[in-house]
Amino acid sequence: MFDPYYLQQLAIGLSLGMTYALMAIGFTLIFGVLNVVNFAHGEVYTLGAFAGLVLISATAPPIVAVILGALAIGALAGFSLERLAFKPFRRFTDEASLKSRAMRESTLLSSLAVSIVVREALEIVFGSQMRSVPFEYLINTPVRVGPVILVTGDFIIFGVAAAMLIGLQFLLTRTRVGLAIRAVSNNPLGAKYVGIDTDRTIITTFVVGSMMGAAAGILMGLYYGAVFPAMGFTPGIKAFVAMVMGGLSSIPGAVICALILGISESMATTFVSSGWSDMVAYGFLILTLIFFPNGLFGARRERV
């Protein structure tokens, strides 16, 4: 069992899981405040990666600047996404229409439509082929730790993700903005009554969530060295799975489930070909929905 190969797969799985976790947090935050699923989240990931790529080919800045640039684009994407695809469908703010199925489904479909437009626009601008990241920016210099050979990317991803998680935790529990976000996700109408600007809070949530998604995108782009318009789809679905497994509204649950997903996926590639490894995520999702409909870490829900 102590074959170093498994330890190595574990490390790869952890980095993979960390990027899923960053994505899943975006999903969870947005689901928390609006009770809707943002299907354009995968495109935010892609936009982050492309922003980094454009920055690299334009000015060749240090890697920290690349990540910061991707974060800025992510924030912008989150802001405009909320304005375009979600705000117009929040014309009515009474409780009945906030909970109505029609509202939820129209925002789901509008975010889907926006994601199609963004992906196709990226394909027109950059072409649908994979574009490779310049060699000197790749974060895969091997590092030897005991019996295991890791790459620098594993450390960078782990470090950036951990920093962002801690930052998020600080934001949510120690600042007024975080308090507002938690209040809105707890009870939107109640938050409005006590004087919280719900509209601004929702935008803040989108900006924070999308920054995390964009960070995941650029990190994975540098890790694998390939950036293409359809790259956001698979991580988007995985993060979605992690969110559902974690119980839809629980951030720690989503992070833990994202790590479980990442690790089990990279472990699965040792037994089956990589094409089948996606099956793991979907299998987990179906099993969770059937046997733990509240999610593994979620609070009790009335109906599933």
Added chain:
Amino acid sequence: MNAFETMAPADGLTRRRGLLVPALILLLVFAALPALLAGFDKGYFYQIANLALIFVLLSASMHLVTGVAGLLHLGHAAFYGVGAYTAALLTSKLGLGFTVTLPLSGLVAALVAFLVALPTMRLVSIYFAVATLAIGQMLYLVMLNWVDFTKGPNGIIVSKGFELFGFSLSGRLGAYYTVAAVVTLSVVAIGRLSHSYYGNALRSIREDDQCADAMGVSTVRLKMEAFTLSAFFAGIAGSLWAHMTGYISPGDFKFSESILILAMVVVGGLGSLPGAIIGALLLILLPEGLRALGDFRNIMVGLVMFLSILLLPKGLLGEVSALRLVRRQLGAAWRNTGKGEGIGWR
């Protein structure tokens, strides 16, 4: 005297009008269009016409589960794929013809749908959507990765075209007539299902499933039936696609196709069968008409979907007006037979 009688009086005028519009539609599909197609005599136009008809069937079958029963289905293309692969494998491995593969494709797709529906149909709202997404992706992965059986990304060549009990119908016009006949029959069947007491029971699930349950409607069973039936018709569409193009690969059945079908139903109007048909025609013919725009035509699909959700939340032909249209013009009004049967399950 029940309420439905006053809504649509079953007098001679309505009955005669009820025959006019279907007759016109049949005339258009089976006489005017083929005449036009034969006039142009370009293979490309036949392809577009067949493709549009197949997507009309897909959109109509999704209308049954997403529009009428209100279950957001994100994996419909996978069942379309199951039907297409059934037809292709039966043809290439066993040498069976279209007459046999058509019903078998539908049945196999329905069987797969029934099996996956057994554990998942108890879920509601977003959980159901997520489950269908996962099921669709799993089926897609099987098509893509089970190389020994499905030949994986290489796809399968379907050597046989359309035929009917040995008569070859593989010419351009023959193929068009076969597709048109199968699609028309299926759409009529779906129309009868969704404009009946059965369809109303499905609508009651959509409006409030807890209330429907309390009123004695067996919601889980009805959901499973709607899901399985819609997969059956998707499988039929898959078989048509396989025999029409002569080559299928997993790329035809991926997530984006499910979304395209969903967009058709949404653009047309959730819960409206004529709307679903119009949506399918629009989203297939518009990109072809916009071929001059080149790469921008895929963006158009997204834009049309976005704008129609934003500006026409009820769709091009909303459910209420669609129901009125179907009852008045297509002769689908409920008529009291006068034998004291009353309202009930048929």
